[in-house]
Amino acid sequence: MSKLFMKGNEAIAEAAVRAGCRFFAGYPITPQNEIPEYLSKRLPEVGGAFVQGESELASINMVIGAAFGGTRAMTSSSGPGLSLKSEGLSTLAAAGFPAVVVNVMRGGPGTGSISGAQMDYLQATKGGGHGGFKLLVFAPSTVQEAVDLVYEAFDKSWEYMNPCLILADGFIGSIMEPVELPPFKEAKRQEFPVYTTRFFTDKPGRRMCATMIVNEAEQEQWNRVQAQRYERIAQNEVRAEEYMLDDAEYVIAAYGTSARVAKSAVRMLREKGIKAGLIRPITLWPFPYQCFKKLNEKQVKDILCLELSIPPQLIEDIKIGIEGRIPITAYGRSAGMIFTAEEVTEQVEKLVGKNK
Amino acid sequence: MEQRMKIAGIGGQGVMVTGKILGYAASDHDKFASFLPQYGTQMRGGTSSCTLIIADEEIGSPIVSTADLMMIFQQSALDTYIHQLKSGGLLFINSNTCKVPERKDIKVIALPVDDLAKEMGSKQVANIIMLGAYVAETKTFTIEEIVHTLQHVFETKPQVWEINEKAILKGVSLIES
Structure with missing residues (x-):
């Protein structure tokens, strides 16, 4: 068709x-x-x-x-x-x-x-x-x-x-x-x-x-x-997309347009040798807590909550899923301003630097 | 293949139409494409720009911070966006309204599309001439493919089809001659 x-x-x-x-x-x-x-x-x-x-x-x-x-x-x-x-x-x-x-x-x-x-x-x-x-x-x-x-x-x-x-x-x-x-x-x-x-x-x-x-x-x-x-x-009805999560050390959580930018950023980070992945909730309620619950805190060093919102909102549900096991950092733009994939890549690289 | 493109000018120069036609062409020929318009708040004469991505694979970010290619119809738009063109990028400009920029690390194709359009009898087809040049230069689509898509676009306006067909072929001839 x-x-x-x-x-x-x-x-x-x-x-x-x-x-x-x-x-x-x-x-x-x-x-x-x-x-x-x-x-x-x-x-x-x-x-x-x-x-x-x-x-x-x-x-x-x-x-x-x-x-x-x-x-x-x-x-x-x-x-x-x-x-x-x-x-x-x-x-x-x-x-x-x-x-x-x-x-x-x-x-x-x-x-x-x-x-x-x-x-x-x-x-x-x-x-x-x-x-x-x-x-x-x-x-x-x-x-x-x-x-x-x-x-x-x-x-x-x-x-x-x-x-x-x-x-x-x-x-x-x-x-x-x-x-x-x-x-x-x-x-x-x-x-x-x-x-x-x-x-x-x-x-x-x-x-x-x-x-x-x-x-x-x-x-x-x-x-x-x-x-x-x-x-x-x-x-x-819980639905989510998991992208390059198997060996991911840095996980971006994002939905909607933010998740598309995140996906480009994950590809760019992988090219640089940084093991990045993405969790993209498709249903926001019911929320895919399980995707976050099953993340291994020995493997995942940081989670970036990426959202076109200031202050962050999605982070409330990520916190419930993570139960305090992995640090969560929020990065947001808002009001019609949007982050580029390069900008998101930089944010993840900052997290990598913090963990060195 | 992923071509990240910025098309810009002022309202009335056919910026959005040009972007949409390329999107239609991509969609017609089984490529992925995303078209994101950015409008000024002015009714007329304000900056008008759009971001177009054509790719063989699913497109991630629809936002372009560094473009592979630009098509610019007005000096003010050129001033705004020229720094976003990547080194080695390709720039198409309307030489009736834009000065060739000083950057030496890009390829510039400057065409007097306003004059050419007037010579053809309709100043409105300047963007279509540029589109012809783009297709001939980048070969993202064959001439037949873009003509085929344009035929669909002008299906409901048969009275202007002939001049648009001439305009696209004129643009092609500027590159191929």
Whole structure:
């Protein structure tokens, strides 16, 4: 099959359409605007609906409605918009509704700079909203991987009845690369395998959207159901790429665009005779702790946490995986500034110098 | 093979289009490619540049700090980026707008593409003339391959296909003559 040369944001949008997404509501924000722009034209072509909401809140609430109606639905935004949507995300999770949400990250708190960065790791993995819910979080590092993960995210969110987040950065959104697009899935309205209310009422056939449970015992029971769901996701969905790790003495940990730069740096370091390797989390939640737990502290001298974030955020999960056995050093650029492979190479060489 | 390239000029000179066409050509002919645009905030006349990598293997970093090759359409862009061209690198410049730089460790191909484009009847094809010269010089693609890709690009604009085909062949002839 021939490849198309596509921009990340547009490829994400087309992958969603091919995955059967037939409803999108969103509100404009850089650097993800090509997603709604593309879908505003594309969804009507396939019998779907595109709505530019009057706000982020309205958009996510429309997605809740579409999901409850059994439609594969998506919304996309960048960090500030995700914050506004967090109430709706929490509601999706509380109800056990499937939907796909894309965050093309920008460069800081508040409104943040509009260029690409990776400033929303903790928001995505630890605090997407109130109530202790979790999102299945995919972090693509190439346009092709973005396509593949978005395509799969719809299936996964329906499989687990849980919203799924694509955490991309502005570089993945704006870069163009050759991609092979997946085939079209049949877009049919899906029946929910379970309803929130089915656990609690004596009328299991009743279609009811209950996002608030007043009875304490019922809420606790539902929280247990949620916890079991997260346990299943954590057991089955952890994904990571390990690159040149077998004999690695210096391990870079990075995801998304940072991981691509890291990969180039690993190749350059190997040419210089430095045994470098890379761990690239593909799912950020559930996090691939095992990749870090199995690192041998007698072999690995240092870990470089590489991230387009200042302060570092990914480091919180690396620490859990490493359990204090190996030193971790963070190196970050941010706000749209990006490290080069040469710059990362220098950082690792500093660690090598420190260990001599 | 991994060719790391910077294309730069000012808005309206076809910088992005040139980069994208090379990306399309790479994609059409089973090569890896990544195209990263950098826009100025100005509506018109601001700096416009893009980074393009064409490779036989999967591309790691999409960022280029040291370029193998540059295609520059404006003096201000040349001043900004010339130091990022590696020693032994190849520089294409629009000699109507750029002075040949003093660096002796690079190969410079200076072509008056603005004048040539005007002579052909459309100043808009200056970048396509440059593209022809690039293909003839680097042989990253054959002439047939780039023409084939351009045909696709201009599929929806048949009225300008003829002049663009002439422009690409003009660029080729500047190197091959």
